[in-house]
Amino acid sequence: MSLLVTGSIGIDTVETPYGKRQDVIGGSAVYFAYAASFFTPVRLVGVVGEDCQVDFARLFAGRPVDLAGLERRAGSKTFRWHGSYVQDMNQAVSIQTQLNVLAERAPRIPEGFCASPFVFLANTHPVLQQQMLDCLQLPRLVVADTMNLWIQTERKELLNLLKRIGGLVLNDGEARLLTEKNNLIEAARQVLDMGPRFVVIKKGEHGCLMCSGGQTFVLPAFPADRVVDPTGAGDSFAGGMMGYLATQDDFSAAALKRALALGTVVASYTISDFSLSGLQGITRGDIDRRCEQFQAAMKF
Amino acid sequence: MSLLVTGSIGIDTVETPYGKRQDVIGGSAVYFAYAASFFTPVRLVGVVGEDCQVDFARLFAGRPVDLAGLERRAGSKTFRWHGSYVQDMNQAVSIQTQLNVLAERAPRIPEGFCASPFVFLANTHPVLQQQMLDCLQLPRLVVADTMNLWIQTERKELLNLLKRIGGLVLNDGEARLLTEKNNLIEAARQVLDMGPRFVVIKKGEHGCLMCSGGQTFVLPAFPADRVVDPTGAGDSFAGGMMGYLATQDDFSAAALKRALALGTVVASYTISDFSLSGLQGITRGDIDRRCEQFQAAMKF
Numbered sequence: 001m002s003l004l005v006t007g008s009i010g011i012d013t014v015e016t017p018y019g020k021r022q023d024v025i026g027g028s029a030v031y032f033a034y035a036a037s038f039f040t041p042v043r044l045v046g047v048v049g050e051d052c053q054v055d056f057a058r059l060f061a062g063r064p065v066d067l068a069g070l071e072r073r074a075g076s077k078t079f080r081w082h083g084s085y086v087q088d089m090n091q092a093v094s095i096q097t098q099l100n101v102l103a104e105r106a107p108r109i110p111e112g113f114c115a116s117p118f119v120f121l122a123n124t125h126p127v128l129q130q131q132m133l134d135c136l137q138l139p140r141l142v143v144a145d146t147m148n149l150w151i152q153t154e155r156k157e158l159l160n161l162l163k164r165i166g167g168l169v170l171n172d173g174e175a176r177l178l179t180e181k182n183n184l185i186e187a188a189r190q191v192l193d194m195g196p197r198f199v200v201i202k203k204g205e206h207g208c209l210m211c212s213g214g215q216t217f218v219l220p221a222f223p224a225d226r227v228v229d230p231t232g233a234g235d236s237f238a239g240g241m242m243g244y245l246a247t248q249d250d251f252s253a254a255a256l257k258r259a260l261a262l263g264t265v266v267a268s269y270t271i272s273d274f275s276l277s278g279l280q281g282i283t284r285g286d287i288d289r290r291c292e293q294f295q296a297a298m299k300f
Numbered sequence: 301m302s303l304l305v306t307g308s309i310g311i312d313t314v315e316t317p318y319g320k321r322q323d324v325i326g327g328s329a330v331y332f333a334y335a336a337s338f339f340t341p342v343r344l345v346g347v348v349g350e351d352c353q354v355d356f357a358r359l360f361a362g363r364p365v366d367l368a369g370l371e372r373r374a375g376s377k378t379f380r381w382h383g384s385y386v387q388d389m390n391q392a393v394s395i396q397t398q399l400n401v402l403a404e405r406a407p408r409i410p411e412g413f414c415a416s417p418f419v420f421l422a423n424t425h426p427v428l429q430q431q432m433l434d435c436l437q438l439p440r441l442v443v444a445d446t447m448n449l450w451i452q453t454e455r456k457e458l459l460n461l462l463k464r465i466g467g468l469v470l471n472d473g474e475a476r477l478l479t480e481k482n483n484l485i486e487a488a489r490q491v492l493d494m495g496p497r498f499v500v501i502k503k504g505e506h507g508c509l510m511c512s513g514g515q516t517f518v519l520p521a522f523p524a525d526r527v528v529d530p531t532g533a534g535d536s537f538a539g540g541m542m543g544y545l546a547t548q549d550d551f552s553a554a555a556l557k558r559a560l561a562l563g564t565v566v567a568s569y570t571i572s573d574f575s576l577s578g579l580q581g582i583t584r585g586d587i588d589r590r591c592e593q594f595q596a597a598m599k600f
Contacts, residue, residue, distance in 0.1 A: 017482075089482065182317075182389065183524075183525055183526070183527060185523050185524065185525035186525050189525075203506065206503065206506035206507070206520075207506070207507075207520055209520070209523060216523045216597055217597055217598070217600075218520040218521075218523045218597050218598060219520060219598060219600075220506075220507055220509075220518040220519060220520045221518075223485050223509060223516045223518045224483075224485065225483055225485035225486050225489075226483070227483060254600070257599065257600035258600045260600070261600040295600070297516055297517055297518050298517070298518060298519060298598055299557065300517075300519075300554070300557035300558045300560070300561040300595070
């Protein structure tokens with residue numbers, strides 16, 4: 001079933017121990033959409049400025065990504081990010097961030113997208129995330145991401161959002177900040193008390209954990225011997241996870257667990273090259289085969 | 301089959317967010333021996349000073365731990381460590397370390413222990429580790445631990461040791477230091493080139509990975525919601541792992557994988573309380589049941 005994603009579209013400059021790429025496509029919605037499109041049709045909602053040279057139709061050629069919600073706004077400039085992983089592959093240092101069009105009004109969700117059954121609200125201001133929700137008609141599952149900035153500055157609005165979503169995806173530092181619990185299982189359980197039916201805590205190269213109901217699920221990262229560029233790993237993880245869930249009839253523990261494993265595997269392709277290169281040229285079959293390898297690497 | 305361990309026996313003072321314990325039993329050989337004794341008979345080789353008040357026979361009462369290699373040395377003082385996890389449960393701050401008897405000559409391996417088929421050389425000077433090896437008659441499997449200090453100051457002797465052992469257990473920081481590889485899979489493969497047939501990299505709360513032959517195995521930590529005192533986690537992990545391997549006919553990938561899982565589970569009991577309290581009172585049945593829970597928490 002259709003999966004709507006709203007999030008950033010950006011032009012990135014990225015430096016890692018493997019080199020530097022200037023002005024490549026990035027942004028949470030782009031990584032998410034590409035990753036999810038291996039599983040289900042995706043509806044992308046995002047905004048770029050008139051300076052954006054990217055041919056999105058070509059970027060997503062052959063992939064089931066509907067670009068009707070992509071706005072190219074006259075008079076505005078595209079979001080840009082310049083980051084470096086040269087010192088630490090687990091933590092980007094932001095050299096420059098130009099919000100540009102992201103600091104303006106949010107893009108409009110096209111009429112035809114409002115009944116999307118599955119929705120992912122990538123990280124942005126929690127008021128904007130709630131405005132997006134207001135435009136939607138009874139989605140089956142809404143999952144959101146967030147970040148330190150909103151936890152620290154917009155806690156009340158974030159807590160309002162949490163009451164309205166089915167799942168929250170966040171990283172370990174954010175989970176600790178949100179709950180003031182150091183132990184991640186305790187933190188996850190406290191997030192569940194805030195509203196969501198499930199919470200996924202991403203730990204970068206250390207994998208992820210999920211709590212839902214009384215269940216706890218843990219996964220290591222896929223054991224990758226070549227990490228070229230970690231940019232987009234978390235968004236690709238969420239894309240793979242949501243893409244798979246959008247093909248499922250229920251959100252049972254079993255479905256959520258397989259979704260996390262597939263998200264982990266898709267992210268392992270993303271980080272194997274710069275920008276979208278690691279995802280371009282792979283197939284659902286490749287993902288499923290690597291998922292079996294992943295399973296074998298943990299089996300005892 | 302019998303499993304010999306040589307390592308430290310210490311009197312610890314430990315501070316964690318859950319409180320402080322003064323002058324409790326600790327040391328790598330003690331944690332290792334207790335953990336391994338759930339699986340196989342253990343032979344403990346270590347030395348304390350005449351100041352040591354611990355009744356070891358009582359400490360290990362009911363457990364198959366042979367204390368014939370435990371030396372109480374007149375005129376010497378017991379190793380003491382005072383550490384704090386108050387700021388960071390993943391990294392102890394050493395407030396005071398008194399090597400005392402550990403800075404003197406090593407304890408002697410009793411004649412009757414020299415034919416032990418399984419041997420664990422806990423972290424100590426690599427020359428001492430090799431001297432221990434010289435006393436042993438063709439063990440089936442020798443596994444060693446090491447630390448930053450020896451990697452930095454005794455690299456040549458450590459490399460000599462690595463040529464003589466079947467397995468190396470070390471943590472992520474040590475693996476990176478030893479190999480100058482940031483990626484842990486690359487680091488593990490490089491350790492294999494130095495001699496051991498398998499290498500286990502411990503990542504604390506993030507689990508572990510193992511490389512052996514062409515295989516890579518990854519495990520998260522057991523999802524524990526109450527970590528009281530991380531002291532001894534790594535030694536208990538190694539004890540559970542080696543204890544299980546000592547009951548196996550081969551060191552196949554399957555045996556090594558189950559050994560790692562059992563080590564992970566035993567360590568989860570250790571960290572649930574101070575000193576040995578988390579291990580006291582549990583049974584092999586408890587370990588096996590938690591191992592099944594662990595398996596379920598990763599299954600997809």
